[in-house]
Amino acid sequence: MADPGLADAGPEFADFAGDARALLAAIASSSNDAIVGKDLTGTVRSWNEAAERLFGYSAAEMIGQSITRIIPTERLHEEETILERVGRGEILAHFETERRARDGHIIPISVTVSPIRDASGRVVGVSKIARDLTEAHRLNRELQRREALLQSILETVPDGLVVIDRHGAIQSFSPAAERMFGYTRDAVLGHNVSLLMPEADAGRHDAHMQRYLATGERRIIGIGRVVAGRRRDGSVFPMELQIGEVVLPGVQLFTGFGRDLTERQERERRLSELQAQLIHVSRLSELGQMVSALAHEVNQPLTAIALYIGGIRRLLTSASPPALHQAVERVAEQAGRASSIVQGLRSLVRKETRQMRTESIETMINETASLALIGGGRPTGLDLRIAPDATLALVDKVQIQQVLLNLMRNAVEAMADAPVRRLTITAARAGARIEIRVADTGPGLPDSMRSRLFNPFVTTKPDGLGIGLSICRSIVELHGGELTAASAPGGGTEFSFSVAAPEEAHRPPG
Amino acid sequence: MTDDTSPEVAVIDDDAAVLDSFRFMLEIAGFRVATFDSAIAYLAGGDVTPRCLILDQNMPDMTGLELIGRLRAAGSEIPIMLITSAPSPALVARAAQIGAAYVLEKPPTEEAAIAFARGIAGLGRQ
Numbered sequence: 303m304a305d306p307g308l309a310d311a312g313p314e315f316a317d318f319a320g321d322a323r324a325l326l327a328a329i330a331s332s333s334n335d336a337i338v339g340k341d342l343t344g345t346v347r348s349w350n351e352a353a354e355r356l357f358g359y360s361a362a363e364m365i366g367q368s369i370t371r372i373i374p375t376e377r378l379h380e381e382e383t384i385l386e387r388v389g390r391g392e393i394l395a396h397f398e399t400e401r402r403a404r405d406g407h408i409i410p411i412s413v414t415v416s417p418i419r420d421a422s423g424r425v426v427g428v429s430k431i432a433r434d435l436t437e438a439h440r441l442n443r444e445l446q447r448r449e450a451l452l453q454s455i456l457e458t459v460p461d462g463l464v465v466i467d468r469h470g471a472i473q474s475f476s477p478a479a480e481r482m483f484g485y486t487r488d489a490v491l492g493h494n495v496s497l498l499m500p501e502a503d504a505g506r507h508d509a510h511m512q513r514y515l516a517t518g519e520r521r522i523i524g525i526g527r528v529v530a531g532r533r534r535d536g537s538v539f540p541m542e543l544q545i546g547e548v549v550l551p552g553v554q555l556f557t558g559f560g561r562d563l564t565e566r567q568e569r570e571r572r573l574s575e576l577q578a579q580l581i582h583v584s585r586l587s588e589l590g591q592m593v594s595a596l597a598h599e600v601n602q603p604l605t606a607i608a609l610y611i612g613g614i615r616r617l618l619t620s621a622s623p624p625a626l627h628q629a630v631e632r633v634a635e636q637a638g639r640a641s642s643i644v645q646g647l648r649s650l651v652r653k654e655t656r657q658m659r660t661e662s663i664e665t666m667i668n669e670t671a672s673l674a675l676i677g678g679g680r681p682t683g684l685d686l687r688i689a690p691d692a693t694l695a696l697v698d699k700v701q702i703q704q705v706l707l708n709l710m711r712n713a714v715e716a717m718a719d720a721p722v723r724r725l726t727i728t729a730a731r732a733g734a735r736i737e738i739r740v741a742d743t744g745p746g747l748p749d750s751m752r753s754r755l756f757n758p759f760v761t762t763k764p765d766g767l768g769i770g771l772s773i774c775r776s777i778v779e780l781h782g783g784e785l786t787a788a789s790a791p792g793g794g795t796e797f798s799f800s801v802a803a804p805e806e807a808h809r810p811p812g
Numbered sequence: 813m814t815d816d817t818s819p820e821v822a823v824i825d826d827d828a829a830v831l832d833s834f835r836f837m838l839e840i841a842g843f844r845v846a847t848f849d850s851a852i853a854y855l856a857g858g859d860v861t862p863r864c865l866i867l868d869q870n871m872p873d874m875t876g877l878e879l880i881g882r883l884r885a886a887g888s889e890i891p892i893m894l895i896t897s898a899p900s901p902a903l904v905a906r907a908a909q910i911g912a913a914y915v916l917e918k919p920p921t922e923e924a925a926i927a928f929a930r931g932i933a934g935l936g937r938q
Contacts, residue, residue: 594897594898597897597898598870598897598898598918601897601918601919602827602829602830602918603829604918604919605827605830605833605895605918605919605920606827606829606830606832606833607833607919608833608919608920608921608922609830609833609834609836609837609919609920609922609925610833610836610837612837612921612922613833613836613837613839613840613841613922616837616840616841617840637919641919648898779900779902779903780900780902781902782901782902782905783902784902784906
């Protein structure tokens, strides 16, 4: 009678399977798992080749012996339990335990134990199939190690990591992502990633994904882009996004690293604002300076005219023709008129409002330094020394920052080819004034330059940010000080000027 | 030590026309005048000892204020009138601080210049 299980197995197999016992013996023999048969006393009745390999004992050594030979002492009670339960007819599946090999080393194994029944259904023995877990454990430890490392990395990296599948569903959400978006991991897992985008972009994400899956065209993967993210509270923020792809058999995931750019953009915006302010005020100053320069130039000939006329008047006597007297007076009048025009122009631009307030010297310098030190090849070292009693000054902040910006930029340019680039700014108290010095380590100031240094229209640079030293001098004079240039100790140039200290002595605490 | 031929008024200005017109006006008013086109030239003309000084502020190489500072530091008490295109309060205060008798805005009136020379320095004939 053909075994019902072999009916459809094919002709070759059917022949071989004529002897069922031989077949089963062959199966046991070729199995990769250890198969051990025991009677209810725990004595080994069968021991396959895999068992020989796994435990190191040959069949001859084990058959007829107690299974306890391979059981570590601390696990002996397990064996009693197994025999008892399987004796009652239970099957124990994938029971993890340990056995001792012939050479003494402990093997982690997973056993499945089932009852052996005789024809009448009575349990007469126990069959154990054991699988060596050594490799599985090793892989598991390795996996855990990697997992721990990944976790540690993700917790340290400031960028948020979001992993999604091909449908856009969030599979992974790092602690940094939680902080960035304001959601806990559990709140977003499984949701579509468009949750993290502003309305306008949310709808497009699916389309982008579809297109990529269809065409393989990379628009953002591996390229990176600045996009908008939406936090849990609805606020939208700028984010630099890098996306990678993971392709494994049966798995397609996309990893996104996002960096919150809010702070950086805020900083950039503040700098732009400061720059715009400085440019605006400098334009006004330039105008004022041009008018002043014009006034100065025109005043020279007017002065000469006035003095010549004065002399001529004295030379005229009562004998001189009246017409001559008259003409001289007319000339004097016209000269006076020209002079008034010039005065009028001057007072017009002098109306630039100044707002004197108590300001922190360190803040003014640091803000200006951000602008002044941009674009240098090697970074310029900034050495800031502010005496404790010279931290505050009573100044028009934007105007004094103009002066500082101009001096700093000049210093940076002077040091362009210098081996050592150090910009030193000091603030020290001198009575009721604060003396500020800006020194560079450039080539220094040749004497021939000193006289031309403060002339208007000679030092104007085309960068649009700085203004002439002549304007700086005017600003400093308006603040009651004087802008001077000298050779710095140790080479280079040092500019110094003073401003007023605030009236109530504001001493910083401590 | 002054004698009859030593200058009474020294005028220092880098603008040639201004310098010449001062000389013209002051000489007609009866003063002996010496002119210099820079503070350095004045300091270099060691044997010139005028009784008073009319001085432009805005000059290259050495400003009027700087010259005044030098002279006062060297112990000179010569009366000085400073002339400037831009008399800011700071400038005026500084000038007063270092010992200028007057600060006059350009263009100056001849009367002021003459009053200075006559009144302060007690010079010249009527």
